[in-house]
Amino acid sequence: MKTQAIFYHAGCPVCLSAEQQVAHALDPTRFALEVVHLGSDRTRIAQASAEGVHSVPALLIDGQVFHINHGAALAEL
Numbered sequence: 001m002k003t004q005a006i007f008y009h010a011g012c013p014v015c016l017s018a019e020q021q022v023a024h025a026l027d028p029t030r031f032a033l034e035v036v037h038l039g040s041d042r043t044r045i046a047q048a049s050a051e052g053v054h055s056v057p058a059l060l061i062d063g064q065v066f067h068i069n070h071g072a073a074l075a076e077l
Contacts, residue, residue: 002032006060008048010039014071018057022068031061038077049074 007023009015019035026033036044038056048058052065055073059066 003030003062004034005031005062006034006036006051007057008036008038008044008053008060009057010072010077011037012056012071014069015057018068018071022057023059038074042077045074045077 005023005026007019009019023033023035036048038045038048048056048060051060051063053060053067053074054065055067056071056077057068059068
């Protein structure tokens, strides 16, 4: 069974770079990766916040949030 991973971003250059360098570096045989663009899918902002995401880009793996650099705070979206 694969571990769920969600990469949250807002489409900014910092986020897109992190998606290419970090999110897509995950082993696809071990992780089921979902990429969520919070700028396009604003309905997921509340979910991201409830999961502990404070800023994007952020990677959620197995309930643990990893904030990567600082592109934008959720409150700014």
